[in-house]
């Protein structure tokens with residue numbers, strides 16, 4: 001079974017670990033640089049990207065993780081994790097670091113200007129079995145992507161979505177996946193299964 005890490009410095013680590021445990025993989029909580037070499041994939045949880053960035057530096061995980069992701073380690077980030085995987089962040093803190101992995105620009109707290117959180121049913125490319133219920137909590141959205149990035153989901157045009165309609169909220173570039181929302185909170189394992197399939201295929 002592949003070994004999938006969950007970055008365990010901050011955020012909803014337990015929820016991701018529980019979702020992965022249903023996907024026939026071994027799960028490793030990652031807090032130390034020595035734990036990175038053995039991983040077949042890494043999940044970056046939701047939380048607070050500025051804090052995660054600071055802790056990644058303090059725990060000396062920033063460079064080794066960045067290097068492994070650049071070398072093709074499959075990675076999945078939800079919400080704050082999506083922010084960490086972006087090449088560039090808008091409305092971030094000036095000292096905020098990126099792991100990179102997806103050639104996209106993400107706007108932090110993008111929905112926050114309208115509402116702190118909201119929920120929508122999304123069509124998600126690569127996920128079968130009908131729409132995915134997506135929970136957004138002070139979420140980013142993807143402002144723009146380069147041509148190598150595949151858009152997997154956008155916000156539908158509904159009354160609750162308002163000005164967020166059409167915004168990109170799930171993307172993939174090769175074996176790196178990111179969602180602006182939190183599938184780890186809804187008990188729907190389909191996004192984690194997609195990611196663990198990507199881990200197995202890589």
Ligand code: GLN
Nearest residue numbers: 046047048049079080138
């Ligand atoms: N607003 C948070 C950030 O900027 C992300 C929120 C989340 O992960 N639920 O990192």
